[in-house]
Amino acid sequence: MSQSGQERKRIRIALAGQPNVGKSTVFNLLTGLNQHVGNWPGKTVEQKTGICHWQDWTFDVVDLPGTYSLSANSPEELIAREYIIKERPDVVVAIVDAAALERNLYLVSELLPLPVPIVIGLNMVDVAEQQGLKVEPHVLEAALGVPVVPMIATKGQGVTELLARIQDIVCNGANYTPNVPDIRTDHKEILDRIEALVADHVPPEYPQTWVALKILEGDKQLTEMMRTRLPQEAWDEIYRIIKQHEDACVAVASGRYAWIGRMVRAAVVKPKAGQISLTDRLDRWATHPLWGLFILIGILALTFWLTYTIASPVTQLLEAYVVHNLANLATTELASAPAWLTSLVVDGIIGGVGTVLTFFPILLIFFAMLGILEDIGYMARGAYVMDRFMHMIGLHGKSFLPLFLGFGCNVPAVLGSRVIESERGRLLTILLAPLVPCTARMAVVAFLAPVFFTAPTLVSWGLLTINLIVLALLGVLLHKFVLKGEHIAFIMELPLYHLPNWRTIALTVWQRLLSFLTKAGTIILIASVVIWALSTLPHGDIETSLLAAFGRLLEPVGQLMGLDWHMIVALLSGFVAKENAVATLGVLFATEGNGAGLAAILPTILTPAAALAFLVVEMLFIPCIATLSAIRQETNSWRWTLFSVLLLFLVSLAGGLLTYQIARLLGG
Amino acid sequence: MNNIYPLSELKTGETALIQELCGGYSFRSRLAALGFTPGAEIKMVQNLGHGPLIVSLRDTRIALGRGEAQKILIRLEKEPLCHSQVKSENASA
Numbered sequence: 001m002s003q004s005g006q007e008r009k010r011i012r013i014a015l016a017g018q019p020n021v022g023k024s025t026v027f028n029l030l031t032g033l034n035q036h037v038g039n040w041p042g043k044t045v046e047q048k049t050g051i052c053h054w055q056d057w058t059f060d061v062v063d064l065p066g067t068y069s070l071s072a073n074s075p076e077e078l079i080a081r082e083y084i085i086k087e088r089p090d091v092v093v094a095i096v097d098a099a100a101l102e103r104n105l106y107l108v109s110e111l112l113p114l115p116v117p118i119v120i121g122l123n124m125v126d127v128a129e130q131q132g133l134k135v136e137p138h139v140l141e142a143a144l145g146v147p148v149v150p151m152i153a154t155k156g157q158g159v160t161e162l163l164a165r166i167q168d169i170v171c172n173g174a175n176y177t178p179n180v181p182d183i184r185t186d187h188k189e190i191l192d193r194i195e196a197l198v199a200d201h202v203p204p205e206y207p208q209t210w211v212a213l214k215i216l217e218g219d220k221q222l223t224e225m226m227r228t229r230l231p232q233e234a235w236d237e238i239y240r241i242i243k244q245h246e247d248a249c250v251a252v253a254s255g256r257y258a259w260i261g262r263m264v265r266a267a268v269v270k271p272k273a274g275q276i277s278l279t280d281r282l283d284r285w286a287t288h289p290l291w292g293l294f295i296l297i298g299i300l301a302l303t304f305w306l307t308y309t310i311a312s313p314v315t316q317l318l319e320a321y322v323v324h325n326l327a328n329l330a331t332t333e334l335a336s337a338p339a340w341l342t343s344l345v346v347d348g349i350i351g352g353v354g355t356v357l358t359f360f361p362i363l364l365i366f367f368a369m370l371g372i373l374e375d376i377g378y379m380a381r382g383a384y385v386m387d388r389f390m391h392m393i394g395l396h397g398k399s400f401l402p403l404f405l406g407f408g409c410n411v412p413a414v415l416g417s418r419v420i421e422s423e424r425g426r427l428l429t430i431l432l433a434p435l436v437p438c439t440a441r442m443a444v445v446a447f448l449a450p451v452f453f454t455a456p457t458l459v460s461w462g463l464l465t466i467n468l469i470v471l472a473l474l475g476v477l478l479h480k481f482v483l484k485g486e487h488i489a490f491i492m493e494l495p496l497y498h499l500p501n502w503r504t505i506a507l508t509v510w511q512r513l514l515s516f517l518t519k520a521g522t523i524i525l526i527a528s529v530v531i532w533a534l535s536t537l538p539h540g541d542i543e544t545s546l547l548a549a550f551g552r553l554l555e556p557v558g559q560l561m562g563l564d565w566h567m568i569v570a571l572l573s574g575f576v577a578k579e580n581a582v583a584t585l586g587v588l589f590a591t592e593g594n595g596a597g598l599a600a601i602l603p604t605i606l607t608p609a610a611a612l613a614f615l616v617v618e619m620l621f622i623p624c625i626a627t628l629s630a631i632r633q634e635t636n637s638w639r640w641t642l643f644s645v646l647l648l649f650l651v652s653l654a655g656g657l658l659t660y661q662i663a664r665l666l667g668g
Numbered sequence: 669m670n671n672i673y674p675l676s677e678l679k680t681g682e683t684a685l686i687q688e689l690c691g692g693y694s695f696r697s698r699l700a701a702l703g704f705t706p707g708a709e710i711k712m713v714q715n716l717g718h719g720p721l722i723v724s725l726r727d728t729r730i731a732l733g734r735g736e737a738q739k740i741l742i743r744l745e746k747e748p749l750c751h752s753q754v755k756s757e758n759a760s761a
Contacts, residue, residue: 069698103702218697495729
């Protein structure tokens with residue numbers, strides 16, 4: 001808060017708008033770096049808040065989730081309307097896309113009956129002009145009775161006027177006379193009857209007429225709320241009315257669109273049909289069943305190429321210079337300190353910081369890629385192309401890109417799930433992401449498979465296939481039994497393509513990196529120290545450590561798949577980072593660092609069947625700390641994080657047992 | 669009323685009017701909010717005969733699954749010749 005905070009007058013505004021209308025661009029324009037990204041309380045829905053100074057006013061800006069309407073069909077819609085009704089911002093700014101005005105005004109028609117004044121930001125007037133559409137803001141303003149400010153958010157145009165109109169409403173509210181949609185004609189009598197029945201029982205913060213209309217529409221949340229508040233007879237009558245008018249939701253929506261039609265008739269001049277737009281031309285390729293797939297593969301290939309040519313070398317440089325030098329510095333500085341302290345600082349703390357640091361280059365590239373694809377409008381096309389495949393496992397096409405990124409690293413896969421609009425789809429994607437084998441796990445396989453098997457490549461591909469099969473099966477099961485609900489209908493807007501807005505992309509990437517650093521980074525650091533303590537205490541070496549004791553405790557379970565405690569400790573140490581499994585085995589079997597000694601010892605203590613079981617478990621095991629921290633950050637819930645740990649623990653155990661027993665039967 | 673078809677039968681490039689929405693409450697409610705209301709004009713942008721399809725409605729392109737499109741009934745304003753074939757297939761099914 002600024003020092004002059006007490007003198008400055010504050011206005012609370014909420015930004016509302018449908019998806020793909022440039023709402024985040026407006027938000028970024030208003031708040032710049034003065035923004036905070038978190039979650040809505042108890043939800044996995046992203047909440048952005050920020051502050052904007054203009055003249056002697058301070059605007060507290062809340063970015064509501066992008067929604068097409070204010071029904072109760074999704075957590076996002078509920079969040080948006082509950083916020084407006086319960087928190088009562090001073091003004092709701094509705095950002096609408098001038099190029100698709102009718103559909104965009106639908107949300108406005110739902111906002112107008114709510115007890116908060118509205119200012120409309122008529123965004124993308126340049127895009128509308130390119131499409132040949134002419135929108136007259138003044139005519140629209142006269143028809144709707146609310147301020148309409150033409151904007152081109154990507155060029156920063158219209159913001160000052162928007163703020164001035166907001167300030168004007170707050171200071172001279174009396175002049176605000178909105179034209180609230182009248183959609184009563186068809187259902188006038190029924191609506192009046194419902195309103196009379198609920199009249200004295202609606203909580204004071206809710207507008208009566210709105211509640212009556214929503215009940216007629218079949219709104220589940222408000223109907224449930226009124227059921228508990230109404231006397232039995234009144235409820236029975238309302239219940240009868242709803243049952244008789246089950247199709248009212250479509251009729252009411254039609255009423256709103258009819259009203260919108262009357263509002264825009266004078267304000268919009270449409271072009272002659274038959275123009276072929278840029279979007280039409282690009283979509284001929286991007287949504288083509290064959291070329292579309294090639295384009296998607298090309299984009300993915302480019303992403304991974306960038307990761308390997310830029311991110312990996314940078315990661316190695318960070319490790320070699322920053323982490324290594326930090327460790328050296330600490331060792332020198334702590335030369336006179338007890339050995340355990342040096343070990344704590346070097347292996348525990350600096351090791352943890354190193355883990356967080358090394359994620360940065362790869363996250364930067366993945367987030368930038370996701371950000372660009374999202375911003376230019378390609379994401380929806382990629383989802384369209386992949387949808388038929390993803391649907392088989394209960395996922396939306398939009399889950400494909402984040403999951404695919406998981407092959408590089410599971411962390412961006414989990415964090416990237418933000419591009420999925422529905423909360424349930426996002427949760428399902430997050431829970432499945434750890435099953436995508438990341439490069440670290442493939443590295444362990446690449447080291448161990450040749451030690452035991454004559455056809456290591458075949459084994460590697462087999463393991464990868466097992467993971468993907470488990471992912472698909474688990475997807476179906478979770479979809480059916482855990483994240484139950486109606487079949488998620490595939491309905492998705494394909495926004496118009498436009499040039500990337502670098503400012504918006506950079507801010508998004510920065511926000512995502514920052515929230516990873518502050519939230520997941522903290523957990524990684526703590527967990528890294530805890531794991532260090534477990535593997536060092538009480539005598540300073542891993543063979544006699546608590547971790548080893550724990551491994552011995554689990555040995556009976558391990559023996560069911562032919563694994564002794566060394567192998568279990570190796571698996572557990574992979575919790576810090578999956579590739580640690582090999583290094584731990586090296587320490588446990590006290591071999592030289594080059595790995596050759598380990599390769600000679602392992603076959604003498606492990607049968608091929610047990611080795612295969614070990615690899616299956618390693619591939620399916622509990623996610624590493626970084627991934628778990630990301631899961632905790634994105635789900636905003638320890639319950640789901642714990643659920644993920646238990647689920648994967650059981651799945652990997654079952655996988656290992658099954659593999660060992662089958663391999664032995666087949667004579668392994 | 670014999671010129672009513674599911675949206676999934678509309679061919680690429682053809683235009684029709686929405687007649688009726690079938691299916692569950694939240695499905696109809698979502699579609700209606702997006703502008704799929706009776707009487708609205710809808711154009712098929714891409715229908716490959718299988719898999720999801722793309723339509724254009726109220727200046728918006730929307731991708732939707734084939735299953736979803738089967739629950740949206742449309743009305744052809746004029747009956748073009750090419751549809752007699754589709755109709756006879758429907759009748760025999």
